[in-house]
């Protein structure tokens with residue numbers, strides 16, 4: 585146990601990590617924009633077995649956001665809590681800001697830069713990828729396997 589903990593805005597849903605998060609980055613895709621109500625989301629990652637719901641799991645709702653991805657949120661306050669994709673079955677992503685100490689984990693790259701909102705300038709020198717990173721497991725090249733998303737796609741959303 586690292587003791588690293590987090591949860592939602594209303595405090596009903598709480599989680600604990602069993603290992604240190606890794607592979608942190610910004611996503612600028614349309615799905616992240618609409619799911620968060622913000623220009624981008626900053627995610628980090630742990631093995632699925634290392635993310636434990638500690639309180640309020642019954643309030644966690646899942647929504648299928650593409651043919652290969654689903655997202656969790658608190659049904660009481662709406663805070664986004666997790667993203668899982670079929671092509672990365674061993675890990676899950678979750679928003680860095682839901683950690684009780686969000687300063688402890690910093691993004692290392694940007695993905696879906698081509699969908700970035702024009703007026704949003706992250707002001708960093710991190711690597712920028714138009715879509716997925718070239719080495720994203722389970723995907724060919726940088727192309728998502730399809731264009732499906734709740735928003736009707738347009739080819740911009742990914743999970």
Ligand SMILES: [Zn+2]
Pocket residue numbers: 592593594595596597658659660661662663
């Ligand atoms: Zn909540």
Ligand SMILES: [Zn+2]
Pocket residue numbers: 611612613614615616617696742743
């Ligand atoms: Zn995204």
